[in-house]
Amino acid sequence: xxxxxxxxxxxxxxxxxxxxxxxxxxxxxxxxxxxxxxxxxxxxxxxxxxxxxxxxxxxxxxxxxxxxxxxxxxxxxxxxxxxxxxxxxxxxxxxxxxxxxxxxxxxxxxxxxxxxxxxxxxxxxxxxxxxxxxxxxxxxxxxxxxxxxxxxxxxxxxxxxxxxxxxxxxxxxxxxxxxxxxxxxxxxxxxxxxxxxxxxxxxxxxxxxxxxxxxxxxxxxxxx
Ligand SMILES: [Zn+2]
Numbered sequence: 001x002x003x004x005x006x007x008x009x010x011x012x013x014x015x016x017x018x019x020x021x022x023x024x025x026x027x028x029x030x031x032x033x034x035x036x037x038x039x040x041x042x043x044x045x046x047x048x049x050x051x052x053x054x055x056x057x058x059x060x061x062x063x064x065x066x067x068x069x070x071x072x073x074x075x076x077x078x079x080x081x082x083x084x085x086x087x088x089x090x091x092x093x094x095x096x097x098x099x100x101x102x103x104x105x106x107x108x109x110x111x112x113x114x115x116x117x118x119x120x121x122x123x124x125x126x127x128x129x130x131x132x133x134x135x136x137x138x139x140x141x142x143x144x145x146x147x148x149x150x151x152x153x154x155x156x157x158x159x160x161x162x163x164x165x166x167x168x169x170x171x172x173x174x175x176x177x178x179x180x181x182x183x184x185x186x187x188x189x190x191x192x193x194x195x196x197x198x199x200x201x202x203x204x205x206x207x208x209x210x211x212x213x214x215x216x217x218x219x220x221x222x223x224x
Contacts, residue, residue: 047097048100048104049101081096091115104145111206124155173187184210189201
């Protein structure tokens with residue numbers, strides 16, 4: 001009799017485990033991965049074209065490097081601009097991230113949007129069409145942009161080899177879990193595959209603060 005009920009309990013426990021696992025999988029809350037993707041946090045910054053640098057800093061002005069940042073060829077420069085919105089609200093000291101781009105863009109946070117009085121669309125870097133207008137001021141002049149102010153969409157940079165390893169495709173949206181007791185799950189993380197990049201999950205400083213991310217942290221992709 002005792003044997004029988006033990007057996008029953010065993011079967012019941014297996015069914016519960018299976019059901020819970022299926023529920024979590026359906027909800028996209030399971031993963032077969034370790035926490036191997038580094039989390040990198042960016043503060044607000046701008047990207048500028050050659051022409052914009054000519055206007056803001058003077059003809060042929062060259063950005064000077066503070067330090068390299070994670071993605072190959074990218075660097076934080078010493079140069080900063082002041083941003084002014086159409087509501088005449090100002091943010092000073094916004095750093096330029098080089099090298100020169102083919103577009104002008106201000107990657108801002110939600111709080112920046114409140115300060116400037118702008119409703120910032122969430123976009124991947126470079127996707128500025130129809131985004132918010134912004135004026136940039138440098139030591140040599142000002143540049144009125146009809147569009148260019150965005151909130152950066154959270155994304156993971158990876159090589160084609162990484163994409164194969166993690167079984168994801170370029171532009172796919174995934175859920176990402178950060179490691180640790182205070183870890184959180186981020187939705188709508190866009191996969192960006194390129195052979196000229198380094199594996200990293202990019203979020204802005206406000207998302208990082210809200211998620212208790214400090215120092216070196218890792219994350220993993222959750223599967224549906
Ligand atoms: Zn990035």
